[in-house]
Each structure stands twice: as structure tokens, then as C-alpha cells.
Amino acid sequence: MLTFENVGLRYGAGAETLRDVNFQIEPRSFQFLTGPSGAGKTTLMRLIIMALRPTRGLINIFGKDTAALSNEDVAATRRKIGVVFQDFRLLDHLTLYENVALPLCVLGREESTYRAEVIELLRWVGLGERAHAFPTILSGGEKQRAAIARALISQPKLLLADEPTGNVDPTLARRILRLFIELHRSGTAVIIATHDLSLMDQYEDARRLVLADGRLHIFE
Numbered sequence: 001m002l003t004f005e006n007v008g009l010r011y012g013a014g015a016e017t018l019r020d021v022n023f024q025i026e027p028r029s030f031q032f033l034t035g036p037s038g039a040g041k042t043t044l045m046r047l048i049i050m051a052l053r054p055t056r057g058l059i060n061i062f063g064k065d066t067a068a069l070s071n072e073d074v075a076a077t078r079r080k081i082g083v084v085f086q087d088f089r090l091l092d093h094l095t096l097y098e099n100v101a102l103p104l105c106v107l108g109r110e111e112s113t114y115r116a117e118v119i120e121l122l123r124w125v126g127l128g129e130r131a132h133a134f135p136t137i138l139s140g141g142e143k144q145r146a147a148i149a150r151a152l153i154s155q156p157k158l159l160l161a162d163e164p165t166g167n168v169d170p171t172l173a174r175r176i177l178r179l180f181i182e183l184h185r186s187g188t189a190v191i192i193a194t195h196d197l198s199l200m201d202q203y204e205d206a207r208r209l210v211l212a213d214g215r216l217h218i219f220e
């Protein structure tokens with residue numbers, strides 16, 4: 001469902017941040033993306049969601065060459081990808097329910113068609129009681145789980161999560177990992193960017209994509 005072929009990315013005039021990156025992501029697969037701080041994990045995720053264009057190489061997603069996509073196709077492709085950003089990106093003036101419902105609301109869906117789905121998803125991430133709270137009064141872990149719910153509401157085929165356990169204690173990190181594993185078992189491909197070795201050790205079946213010196217090394 002996603003292929004990188006000889007992808008390079010250079011910011012400005014400096015050296016390449018990513019070099020000759022080659023990998024494939026299969027449907028229903030689970031992988032950790034790891035590497036030292038500054039290795040390019042966020043950059044790689046931004047390439048996948050087409051927030052950045054590669055300096056060279058080919059990126060093919062859901063069977064299409066991303067270089068050939070029209071703006072409309074880019075928007076349609078992004079709707080198939082759920083993203084949990086490092087900084088959550090919740091809107092503070094909306095309740096959790098409204099934040100999670102937003103992607104569907106933007107698509108013009110009637111609230112009656114999704115209300116139950118949003119409540120169910122908030123329950124699934126353990127925030128059923130917090131549906132009408134505003135993000136400003138939530139803990140880091142609660143915001144994290146709300147951001148996960150929002151990424152999942154459109155039932156994406158591919159989920160990207162950037163340091164999804166960076167702000168939570170080990171118990172909550174385990175719980176969040178279990179949510180991602182459950183999601184993967186229900187058919188979504190999952191890529192989790194993380195530095196957290198103990199988190200990766202909890203799911204040894206996962207592939208590891210390791211960035212170092214701009215190159216990607218794959219451990220099946």
C-alpha cells in the first residue's frame with residue numbers, strides 16, 4: 001500500500017536528511033519507526049502524508065505515484081491516512097467529542113450519522129466520561145488518547161503515530177500500545193515513530209524500521 005524507492009530529502013542547501021530510502025508497507029502490517037533524535041522520523045512521516053515532497057526518488061501510495069496526484073487526489077489520499085501528531089493538534093475551543101467528530105463534520109456528514117461512532121471511539125480510548133470536556137483541562141495522556149481517537153474516526157487504512165507515548169507514564173504507554181495492536185489486528189496498517197525501546201520490546205512481532213545517518217535499515 002506504500003512504497004518508497006530511492007527517496008532522498010534535503011531541506012534547503014544542506015546535506016540530505018534522508019538518502020536512498022527504500023521500503024514497503026503492507027496492508028494490515030505493524031511497524032515501529034525508530035532512530036536517534038534528529039534522524040528524520042518526523043520527516044519520513046511528513047513525506048508519507050505529502051506535507052513534504054521528496055527531493056528525489058518515488059513514493060507510491062495506495063497504488064498511485066504521489067508526484068502525479070492532483071490537489072484533489074492528495075486530499076482524498078490523506079483521508080485514508082490517520083495521523084497522531086507529536087503535539088496532538090487538538091482545537092482548544094472544541095470539546096473532545098467535537099474534536100474527534102471534526103474530520104466527519106468537515107466532510108459534510110450529518111451528526112446523527114456519526115454521533116454513536118464518536119462516543120464509541122471515545123469509550124474505546126477510555127475517554128467516554130470526558131466527551132464534553134475541553135482539551136485545555138486534560139492531562140497529556142488524555143490529550144494523546146483524544147488525538148488517537150480523532151485519527152481513527154475516518155477508519156483509515158494506514159495509521160501514523162509520531163511519538164504517541166512521549167507524554168505518558170509506562171502504564172498508559174502499554175495501554176496505548178495495546179490500542180494500536182488491536183487496531184492493527186482489526187485490519188489497519190500501523191507505523192509508530194518512537195525512541196522508546198521498552199515500548200518496542202513489548203511487541204516483538206513488529207517490524208523495525210531504523211533510521212541512522214539518513215538511511216533506513218529494516219529488521220523483519
Ligand SMILES: Nc1ncnc2c1ncn2[C@@H]1O[C@H](COP(=O)(O)OP(=O)(O)OP(=O)(O)O)[C@@H](O)[C@H]1O
Nearest residue numbers: 011012017035036037038039040041042043044195
Ligand atoms: N523544516 C525544516 N527545515 C530544515 N531542517 C529541518 C526541518 N525539519 C527538520 N529539519 C532537520 O531535519 C533533521 C530530521 O528532523 P526530524 O524532525 O525529521 O527528526 P526526528 O527523527 O523526528 O527527531 P525527534 O526524534 O527529535 O523528533 C534534523 O536535523 C532537523 O533539524
